[in-house]
Amino acid sequence: MSANADSGSVGPSLCKVDNLHQQVLASFPLCQMIREDLTQNPRFCKLLAMLSQHVECHGLTLKLEKELEMAERDLQTQRLRWLCSESLHRLLREMVFEHSVRKHLSNVPAEDDMFYETMKHNLLVGQCVRQLDLSDYFKQDSPPLLGLDAQQILDLASTQKDLWKTRQRLSRELEKHLLKKCFSLLSYYHPGDEREGVKNMKLLHLSGQLDGKIKRVVCLKGKSYESAALLQQQTCCYISELFGCIQILQSLILDHRLKAQKEIDKNKIEYFEAKCEIVIQKIRAEMMEIQLDTYTEDTISAHRKITEKLEAELKASQGEKHAVDSMLSSFEFFGKEFEVLAEEYSRLRQEIDTKNWALKEFSYPTN
Template identity: 60%
Template sequence: MTESTPLSSLGKGDGLHQQVLASFPLCDLAEEDLTRNPLFCKLLATLAQHVDQTGLTASLRSELDKAEQKLQSQRRHWLRSESLHRGLQEMIQDCSVRKHHAIVPPDQTMFHETMEKCLLVAQCVRQLDPSTTTNQDQPSILGLNTQQVMELMPPEKNVQRMKQSLPRELEKHLKKKCLNLLAYYQPEWENESEGLKNSKLSHLSVQLDNEQKRAKGMKETCRENTVLLQRQTQLYLSELVKCIQLLQSLILDHRLKTQTDLDRKKLEYFEGKCELVLQKIKAEMVEIQLDTYTADAISAHRKIREKLQSELKTRRVEKQSVEMKLASFEILGRDFEALAEEYCRLLQEIEAKNWALKEFAQYNQK
């Protein structure tokens, strides 16, 4: 997207939101954030015309690319010298290992010893030679200088012979390492012919480069998928929270609406249950009465009741006549009350004497 691209060409609504999210994948933004803040969304859309996905401007990206190219060039130069140095050290180590397992030809021994001494002298000279970043006035190591160390070089004849054999030996060593790498990368080619291995080896760098690019692409895809998964997770969680809140409100409303009906049904249930219990009690009482009062007992009770009612009626009549007599006696006053008491006392004495005579007569008859 160039700087001259108008804002209207970015799209509207959901399309604008998707383009803004795609333009800033490293920002932790969700589509809801852009929807709630439309001005901020427009600001990001305008900013996307001047920066890339990493947040760098075009000029800064150009300078960064140039610096990256320079760094890559220096890195390749360093890797070339470093790989050459390590290859030479590996050749020396391989020779030392072979000495313990087999007899090494004298020329090979001389070659590796000369190369080892040359590497050690070169390393010491490099340590003694101050670079532009070090202090020129610092004292030398152990009081040595470059000329004194160079005197330890092997004889010139051995050095020249070593230099003549070095390219061939180094090529053999590097080829062996490449074949080992090929056997590790593609084990099925280990038992193939030398020519086929060389042919396959010529394409190994391209294959490794393609594999590296594919790995970077997969890594980038994985990163994008991670960002997308995080956004989808946030969106899912927000939607889940909304669903939970809606479900809680539905449950609360449903509970409030159905509580009255539930209470009414419970009341009807308990009323019916109480009525059933009362009817059962009445049925038990009737059953007890039926078991207790037979037809003969009811007939006898009815006769007894009739007799008691007739006697009660007779006693009520007698009571009424006695009450009338008492009322007539009360009219006579207090004088008659003494006579009545005397009369009662005499009646009691008469009854007592009659009882005594009756008992006496029964005793004489015996």
């Protein structure tokens, strides 16, 4: 019984803790927390649970959230008012422009011309007044634009009678112009010649169709933004991976090139060595061929005889040299006195040779 009671008490407590964790994680989706973080920090989990009663999921307090909602509603209201005013102003300018085009193409009644001229004049006055109001708002300390104020511009507006006539007709003309634009828009979405009643029925459903298309365009635009962001993220990842692959490929190419370059250099060296050996053998063969062409058997035998004669003369010269060397050595025995006599003897021999040569020259008969 006690064991069952303990298990029953533990079960609800675990369920309560799990619900608390789920509540905290759901209340703060922007925080990158997991269930293990809350389990390891129970006090922090309780603090977040208490804080979730006063803070929205995106981090704003309840009071600030209400103020933000009121500001957004006020902004939406102001934006809607401005949009209505701007749309009406653009429609009126468009009507004036179309009237100017019709006036140049065909004759226009004087009443219509007066109506559109009055509307054009008052639109211009209203635009000038609005410009003066904006200049006064942004430059409160400076003088007004061109020294004018809004009342001076309003004095240039049309008379009350012309304004009253224009206002009475303006609603009808504006309704006709809007109906014409709606029919042109309808003919764009549903082209074809149909009756007036069918067009009116389709025109009633046109706004819903346009709303659906606008929502679809907004949805597709959001998806396109998400796709563009995802594409950009994937492109960055792809480029980073591509750079990594290029670096790996460069390292592989460099290693392979270094290893292959060693083999290539070795093969080149062996090739050049073989080529040099072939060139040397070819030179030797050419030299042998030249020798064979140059030295015949008779030439070789003559060279042998010349060699033998030169060797014999060389031996005789060497013998004479040996005898002269022995004589010189015996002359050196007499000392310096004999050296002086030898020099005198060589001088006398030189003079004798010179006089003999002169005597021969003078003894030749002259013509």
